[in-house]
Amino acid sequence: MKKQNFEIKNEIIDKAFDELKVKRPDAFKERLNFSWSNWGFGQEPLEESVKRLKKYGVDYIELHGNHYGPDLGYNIGETKKILSDNGMKVSGVCGMFSADNDMASNRNIQRQAALDYIRREVDFTAEMAGHYLLVVPAAVGRPEAYDDAEIIRSVEALRIVADRFEKTGVKAAIEPIRAAEVSIIHTFAEAKEYIKTVNRPGVGHINGDLYHMLTGEDHIPQTIxxxxxxxxxxxxxxxxxxxxxxxxxxxxxxxxALYLIGYNREGCFFTPEPLGPGGDPYPAMHGIPDGKRMDLLVEDTVRYFREREALLSA
Incomplete structure (x- = not known):
């Protein structure tokens, strides 16, 4: 029987992976860098979150980009101490972009808020020795477009702060998000075109999300x-x-697919962000989490991922 299209693409990935194992066994010497995005832990103290992650073998954390104003967010000194005391490193910072700080907005006050926010978070990321700041070209939670000039405004805004990325060495990681949540940039192809249009040295990377890729991409492994x-x-x-x-x-x-692109190297991270079913996961950012449920979530995810990775790379 004729194979389905996705099965044909699967076979291509499988064949390339098998060939890599034969020709370059050294490519499997290092394991993938496993991180965890902590904004889904809500208002839980950072120290509790870090201790949980270390307990289950996670060595990197993606910190919630919570510097929404000059007086808000993680304190640099306190955060460094918590991380150091627990042997935790920072993969990057999860930038949070809402209608209040929207680079694509038709209200300049919101675009300015986005620029100020990016500057704060880039500097914080650099202080934490993080590798990237996740950047969303338009507000998450606003799927309806204001007009047809959103990408123009977003590109113009990001160019203004692009030099901050270049000077600090922090990567601007553009995230494509499903059309149900944002008005522009839903696929990797659109993210690449957006990056090309920005055309600045500090803006050249992508933050993927498997959940969004389920609806945005034809074939997730091939997209990777x-x-x-x-x-x-x-x-x-x-x-x-x-x-x-x-x-x-x-x-x-x-x-x-990740091993095929040599993703098991410094500066590249696999970062679970299991926010639960439903159309709007963002209230979790402000809630009080169930510690035991979070423990189970982390434990199950880490165990399953490392088990599958070990079986494949053996």
Whole structure:
């Protein structure tokens, strides 16, 4: 029987992976850098979150970009101490872009707020020795476009602060998000075109998200391979936006694709962000989490991912 289109693409990934194992066994010497995005832990104290992650073998954390004003967000000294005391390193910072700080807005006060926010978070990321700041070209939670000039305004805004990325060495990681949540930049192809249009040295990377890729991409593993060195962070959750292994995500081929692009190197991260089912996960940012439930979420995800990775790379 004739294979389905996605099965044909699967075979291409499988063949390339098998060839890599034979020709370059050294490519599997290092494991993928496993991080965790902590904004889903809500108002839980950072120290509790860090201790949980270390307990289950996570060495990197993606910090919530919570510097919404000059008096808000993680204190640099306190944060460094918590991280140092627990042997935790920072992968990057998850930039949070709403209608209040929207580079594509038709209100200049909101665009200015986005620029001020990016400057604060880039500087914070650099202080934490983080590798990237996640940047969303338009507000998350606003899927309806204001007009047809949103990309023009967004590009213009990001160019203004692009030199901050270049000077600090922090990567601007553009995240494509599903059309149900944002008005522009829904796919990797659109993110690449956006980056090309910005045309600044500090803006050249992509932050993928498997949940958004389920609706935005034709074939997730092939999209990863095509992204190559542009991919610097990959958010992960299963098809139900819960722990890895709780849905029907083809995690094995995603892992294969990551090894095919040499993703098991410094500055590249696999970062679970299981926010749970539903159309609006963002209230979790302000809530009080159930510690035992968070423990189970982290434990299940880490165990399942490392198990699949070990089986594939053996």
């Amino acid at each position: 391979v095509d992204a190559g060195d542009m991919l610097t962070n990959l958010h992960a959750a299963d098809t139900n936006r819960c722990a890895l292994g709780a849905g029907f995500l083809d995690l094995d081929r995603i892992i294969k």
